[in-house]
Amino acid sequence: xxxxxxxxxxxxxxxxxxxxxxxxxxxxxxxxxxxxxxxxxxxxxxxxxxxxxxxxxxxxxxxxxxxxxxxxxxxxxxxxxxxxxxxxxxxxxxxxxxxxxxxxxxxxxxxxxxxxxxxxxxxxxxxxxxxxxxxxxxxxxxxxxxxxxxxxxxxxxxxxxxxxxxxxxxxxxxxxxxxxxxxxxxxxxxxxxxxxxxxxxxxxxxxxxxxxxxxxxxxxxxxxxxxxxxxxxxxxxxxxxxxxxxxxxxxxxxxxxxxxxxxxxxxxxxxxxxxxxxxx
Amino acid sequence: xxxxxxxxxxxxxxxxxxxxxxxxxxxxxxxxxxxxxxxxxxxxxxxxxxxxxxxxxxxxxxxxxxxxxxxxxxxxxxxxxxxxxxxxxxxxxxxxxxxxxxxxxxxxxxxxxxxxxxxxxxxxxxxxxxxxxxxxxxxxxxxxxxxxxxxxxxxxxxxxxxxxxxxxxxxxxxxxxxxxxxxxxxxxxxxxxxxxxxxxxxxxxxxxxxxxxxxxxxxxxxxxxxxxxxxxxxxxxxxxxxxxxxxxxxxxxxxxxxxxxxxxxxxxxxxxxxx
Numbered sequence: 001x002x003x004x005x006x007x008x009x010x011x012x013x014x015x016x017x018x019x020x021x022x023x024x025x026x027x028x029x030x031x032x033x034x035x036x037x038x039x040x041x042x043x044x045x046x047x048x049x050x051x052x053x054x055x056x057x058x059x060x061x062x063x064x065x066x067x068x069x070x071x072x073x074x075x076x077x078x079x080x081x082x083x084x085x086x087x088x089x090x091x092x093x094x095x096x097x098x099x100x101x102x103x104x105x106x107x108x109x110x111x112x113x114x115x116x117x118x119x120x121x122x123x124x125x126x127x128x129x130x131x132x133x134x135x136x137x138x139x140x141x142x143x144x145x146x147x148x149x150x151x152x153x154x155x156x157x158x159x160x161x162x163x164x165x166x167x168x169x170x171x172x173x174x175x176x177x178x179x180x181x182x183x184x185x186x187x188x189x190x191x192x193x194x195x196x197x198x199x200x201x202x203x204x205x206x207x208x209x210x211x212x213x214x215x216x217x218x219x220x221x222x223x224x225x226x227x228x229x230x231x232x233x234x235x236x237x238x239x240x241x242x243x244x245x246x247x248x249x250x251x252x253x254x255x256x257x258x259x260x261x262x263x264x265x266x267x268x269x270x271x272x273x274x275x276x277x278x279x280x
Numbered sequence: 281x282x283x284x285x286x287x288x289x290x291x292x293x294x295x296x297x298x299x300x301x302x303x304x305x306x307x308x309x310x311x312x313x314x315x316x317x318x319x320x321x322x323x324x325x326x327x328x329x330x331x332x333x334x335x336x337x338x339x340x341x342x343x344x345x346x347x348x349x350x351x352x353x354x355x356x357x358x359x360x361x362x363x364x365x366x367x368x369x370x371x372x373x374x375x376x377x378x379x380x381x382x383x384x385x386x387x388x389x390x391x392x393x394x395x396x397x398x399x400x401x402x403x404x405x406x407x408x409x410x411x412x413x414x415x416x417x418x419x420x421x422x423x424x425x426x427x428x429x430x431x432x433x434x435x436x437x438x439x440x441x442x443x444x445x446x447x448x449x450x451x452x453x454x455x456x457x458x459x460x461x462x463x464x465x466x467x468x469x470x471x472x473x474x475x476x477x478x479x480x481x482x483x484x485x486x487x488x489x490x491x492x493x494x495x496x497x498x499x500x501x502x503x504x505x506x507x508x509x510x511x512x513x514x515x516x517x518x519x520x521x522x523x524x525x526x527x528x529x530x531x532x533x534x535x536x537x538x539x540x541x542x543x544x545x546x547x548x549x550x551x552x553x554x555x
Contacts, residue, residue, distance in 0.1 A: 048372040073374035083365030087294045093369075099286045100373040139369075 001026040002047065002147060002176055007055035009042050009200075016042045017053070018200040024193075026060075026146070029169070029177040031187045031208070033271035034197035040180035041080055043197065044149050048077045060146050060176075073101070076140030080151040080180075082132045084124045090135055091120035094142070101143040114138035115164060130161040137168060147176045154181070166190060184271040188212055189249060196275045204275045211274055212249045227262045229255055242267075283375045284383035291387025295394070301353065305395035308345045312338055312403035320410035331411045335422060335503040338403055342426045342499070343492050345399070347433040348458050350392050354437020355454030357384060358549060360447040381546050385438060392430040400426065418503040421527060425502075428534040429495040435541025442548035461492040469493075480516040487513055488530060491537040498530035 002024040009017040017039045024030050032040050045051045047059055049068045057064040057071075064071035084093045094107035111120045114134045119127060127135065133153070140148060153165055169177065169190045181187055188194055188208040196204040226243075230251050237244040247255045259266050281289070295301055319334035361367035370380055400423045407419060437454055444450035466487070473483045487493045497514045501523045510518065517526045 050368060050371055069374050069376055072372060075372075077372045079365065079368050079372075081365045084369050085294065085361065085366045086364065087297050088290075092290075096286070096290050097369075097373065099281065099290075100283065100370075100375055 001058070001060055002178065003056070003058040004043065004046065005056040005058070007043070007046060007053050007057060009039070009046065009051055009053045011042075011051075016200055017046075019055070020197075020200070020202055022195060022202055022205075024176055024178060026176050027174055028193060029172070029191040030179070031184070031191040031194045032178055032180040032197055033184055033187070033194060033275075034182065034203075035270070035272070036182055038182075038197040039200040040182075040197055041151050042200075044077070044151050044178065044180055047075050047147070047149055048072050073143065074145050074147055076142070076145040076148045078133070078136040078140045078148075078150045078153060080155065082136035084132075084135070086123065086125045089121050089123055090116055090127060090131075093124060093135060094139060097139045097142050103143060110138050110142065111135075129155070130158055134161065134164065137165070145175075147178075148172060149178045149180075151180045152182070153179055154183075182271075183268075184211070184274060194271070194275065196272055198272065204272075206275055227258050227264070229258060283379040284386060287370075287375075287380055287383025288386040288390065291384060292390045292394075295353075295387070295391030298391075301349075301391060301395060304345070304349055305398050308341070308349075308395065308399035309402045311341050311345075312399045313406060315341060316403040316406040316410075320406065331407065331415045331418075332504040334403070334407055334411070335415075335418065336500065338400070338422060339496060339499040339503070341399075342396075342422075342429065343496055344462060346392075346396055346426050346430045347461055347492055349395055350430045350433025350435075351437040351440070351454040351458050352451065353388055353392060354434040354545075355440045355444070355450045356447060357388065357438060358441040359444045359450035360441075363447045377550055378546065381438075381549050385434070385542060388434055388438075389431055392434050393427050396426050396430050397423065415503075421502045422499050425495055425499045425527070425531065425534070428531055428538065429491060432491045432534045432537035432541060435538045435545060437541075439541045439545035439548060442545045442552060461490055465490045466493055480513060484513045484516050488517075488533055491534055494530040494533040498527040498534075501530075502527035 002022075004020050004022045007017055007020045008015060020039070020043060022043075032043065034040055042051055046053045046057050047064060049064060049072065053065075059071040060074040062071045062074060088096065090111060091107040094110045095105035098105045098107070098110075107120060108117070111117050114137065116131060116134055116138070119131060124132065124135070133155070137150070137153070140150075154162055169179070177191070179187060179191065184194070188211045191208050194204075194206050194208050194211055195202055196206075229245075230248075232248045232251055233255060234246045235243060236246050245255075256266070256268075315337035316334045319337055320330045358367065361370070371377070400419075404419060404423075408416075436457060440453045440457065441450045444453055469483060469486045469490075472478060472486070478486075488497065497510060497517060500510050501514060501518055514526075517529075521529055
């Protein structure tokens with residue numbers, strides 16, 4: 001369980017978070033979405049004590065300010081920019097994190113599970129962005145923390161990496177998971193709940209299931225001939241030369257790939273557009 | 281292993297891979313070796329034994345190298361890792377911030393001390409071979425004082441790092457402090473003494489407040505048998521406290537700098553890194 005109660009964060013006199021109160025029950029997967037600068041990263045950083053805040057933050061029932069070490073022991077945190085001390089190899093990063101969590105250093109199985117088995121002896125500076133992110137996720141899971149927090153997890157990941165992340169998120173059953181992202185693309189299929197943050201405030205809180213019914217894609221520049229699309233895709237509206245398509249959730253990736261292959265310019269809705277539709 | 285020991289041991293390992301640190305340690309070792317060899321083989325200067333000449337050369341080399349090592353190594357740590365994002369990895373671990381800071385200090389202290397001892401080790405072998413071991417206690421005093429100078433410089437370097445906004449500023453500030461401690465402060469004290477006709481005791485207090493000057497006076501007081509090398513201010517100190525008393529009192533100055541820098545750096549680190 002995670003609870004933020006009346007949490008405010010100020011940076012250089014500006015409020016980055018404004019009295020945020022939000023509870024994530026144990027075992028729930030939550031997507032925290034919103035535009036850049038909404039305060040998503042800051043909210044996640046309060047869990048591991050990376051920013052000073054006012055209010056109360058509880059991690060699995062532990063007050064993150066009163067007992068910060070205990071709170072951090074319960075959180076696996078993958079930051080937006082995954083970085084490790086550059087002189088360490090991937091294996092050493094895992095071993096160091098294991099030792100800091102009081103575990104015996106044994107990096108090989110951890111690296112293997114993250115698909116980084118052959119890269120254990122590479123310095124972190126030699127790893128690609130995707131590999132670093134996998135390493136970050138692997139390190140965050142050490143000691144089986146009940147809470148997992150991922151900030152923009154799909155950055156730097158290729159298709160294979162995204163598939164691995166989807167598999168990993170699905171397998172994180174029983175854990176409380178919070179994923180922050182500025183895009184909703186596909187994320188609503190992996191979580192139970194979506195919270196929209198804007199200008200440091202929670203502005204919407206909806207069930208992911210409600211969002212999944214609503215996917216649409218806008219074809220901005222309509223070509224003379226639209227490529228063949230799956231039958232379930234329906235044209236919702238035409239306006240100013242643009243097409244508004246409703247796409248079933250399970251067909252979304254396929255449709256986007258087809259349109260992309262034909263170089264058809266599309267506009268995917270921002271999370272807030274979808275959420276506002278849900279809220280009517 | 282406890283948290284601080286884990287951090288310290290990993291930092292020592294990291295230091296062993298640091299080419300910059302090795303380069304500085306090897307340069308220091310080569311210069312102490314050369315200075316010792318030249319001092320032992322050179323023409324005898326009136327009033328100075330070969331050991332005194334070598335010791336004086338080592339003191340002056342240490343005054344330049346050891347603070348540079350401590351200030352730069354300490355100065356780059358927090359600011360550098362904060363800039364790269366690597367600090368967040370450590371801060372997100374279940375580790376008390378004080379424990380992390382203490383572990384890092386101990387690890388870096390191990391690196392600075394190792395590099396200093398490497399330099400003195402090579403000089404010590406040459407001195408033992410050329411001048412015998414009867415002045416070994418004086419030589420060990422010199423090593424001890426250099427170690428204290430390294431630790432106080434490291435504390436100040438870490439305090440700079442905890443305060444600086446980024447790696448570039450931290451490095452710039454560390455080099456500026458090094459220049460101030462090794463050159464500018466002494467010049468300032470000298471100029472003030474002449475211009476204001478300050479009493480010797482005041483000049484001594486002003487000079488002793490600078491850790492590098494405190495090291496120089498303590499080292500020369502205890503390792504050479506020629507108080508003239510200390511100049512008039514140092515001679516006042518020896519006159520009042522004796523050679524060993526001067527060295528002990530000035531060691532205290534270095535300890536105060538080490539503890540003060542550590543406390544200030546820790547305070548800034550805690551302020552800047554959340555609960």
